[in-house]
Amino acid sequence: MKTNFGLLIVYCFCFFNGNSLLAQEQKIEVRPYTIQTTYEKLKNDYPFIKPIEALKSGPFISMENLIYTSIEGRDLKADVFIPKDTSEKRPAILLVFGGGWISGSKANVKPLAQHFAANGYVAVTVDYRLSTEAVYPAAVKDLKAAIRWMRDHAEEFHIDSKKIAILGNSAGAQLATLVGVTGNSEIYKDEQNTTSDVVQAILNIDGIVSFTHPESEEGAIAAKWLDGKRRENLKNWEEASPLTHVSETTPPTLFVNSAQPRFHAGRDDMLQILEQHNIYNEVHTLPDTPHSFWLMQPWFYTTLQYCLSFLGRVFNTE
Template sequence: MRRCQQVICIITLIVFHISGFCQEKKIIVKPYSIESTYEKLKKKYPFITPIKPIVSNKIKSKENIVYLKIGKTQLKADVYIPQSDDKKTFPTVLLIHGGAWNSGSKENERVMAQHLALNGFVSISISYRLSIEAHYPAAVLDIKSAIKWARKNAKKYHIDPDRLAILGASSGAQLATLVGVTPNSAIYNNSSIFSDDVQAIINIDGIVSFIHPEAQESNSAGMWLGGLVDENPKNWKEASPLEYVNEKTPPTLFINSSQPRFHAGRDDMITILNKYNIYNEIHTIPDTPHSFWLMHPWFETTVNFTVSFLNKVLKNDN
């Protein structure tokens, strides 16, 4: 048996043999990027084109800023700020990339962040520790640290610390939702004078429960959660955002593909939000694959839903 973190590199793939499972499981970690998504989807959807970064004099860009150091690991953020006078602050969105908790990068969310900045939001796309480096709850703690970092540096980056949303895609949506429903929780407490609460959640095709009857997660989730569900049920339940939804949960937007797997727990969460009269929206884009937000023509729809929601729940007349 090999140890959990032994890694064998084969060309561009990373193969893991994890010995915490009932039997040894082989997990192949594939690169997850805009380019790899296009290559995967173009045959079935020949009309798509991959999204690309933009250049605009209406945005100030500050990239690869170290927001947290953990040992030799430097976690970085890309910040995009609407052009304005020196004193103006803006509602802010923290963006969390996907990749099955073991792949992907902050650059996957760069184009979305740039478009949000064009629409009047400071946008921060961050890196966090993936499961190939650190298991749950490392990624959760990193994201909460990023929120605190944003508040600590609010003046420097024109951030309104009282109007902060979190957006995630795929596994990043699960993470974003979990962070959003556990403000300043003792479970994830890494002490700071700054709060890690958010005022809105945007979930782009991410599950909100690992243990819901609709959930279909297995090896990739197990790799992050330290074993499959029957081996580590505590983590599978603890990492499920649905377990924490209550009257204090912030307004929430769901933007989904037509793939039912990625809706796990969503309808139950909406039921709870409605019970407490918490504003929410659900938009399912017809005939779409997972990772639709990285491709035209679906990217435009995703941006429009996101901006409309944020304008309703975060913007004011100041």
């Protein structure tokens, strides 16, 4: 096994000739999903791009690797970036990294979090359990725990607990949207914690909102996270689809999308429901862009500006 990636073996059993059972191996390479690996993948097709970098300093205070919850001996950690001017409470945003529910890390959203903090928001990035460690709904419950932790520490972090948003990119956008449309849901309820996990805004950066929509593609990576293929575990595929839960209580929602249609699965149906309930929403598609555009310049700043403009309208901070 190479040292730069893991190898996940998924066994699929099939009958042949009616009397023999053979095992076929489907190998999924768990490749590192980082800013640098994304740059290496995209640079030949987009020679003008540059990878984003974390800020060495700025008008914010950094508090890194704080434990926000512990599950079965596993400490899940958060980084918190707080504007230096703490004279008043600030709106907050939880940032969820992507990586197919199987890879990635909070380092990927650190630059974006720092820029949010530099613009007056308390920004939080977190670890959550990937599918190699725990399948659905573990990651959803982790992120809801993070929202509750932010509220429980609102005084310490100078958070306005009535103004909390959640942002995700790629698989992180699917997760962020699911968390956003299931505020205080019985499905993911934590009997040990009565703090609200409701958010007041959703920011979806190129993530699907349905696993079962006609526009969706069934893949082995999603099946790994959802604990079975669609035909084997349809309940999870439907329940984990944010579109299933969209209603009149869904918060204002922003979509920033690439030019790759498969990452828009279910979006237009969700927008239709939002419009029916007069829920504020925005959609922006960046032309001629690949997936993971938010990790590269010049698209990073465009994405940031769309997000800041949306939050400014929703939270009246313009």
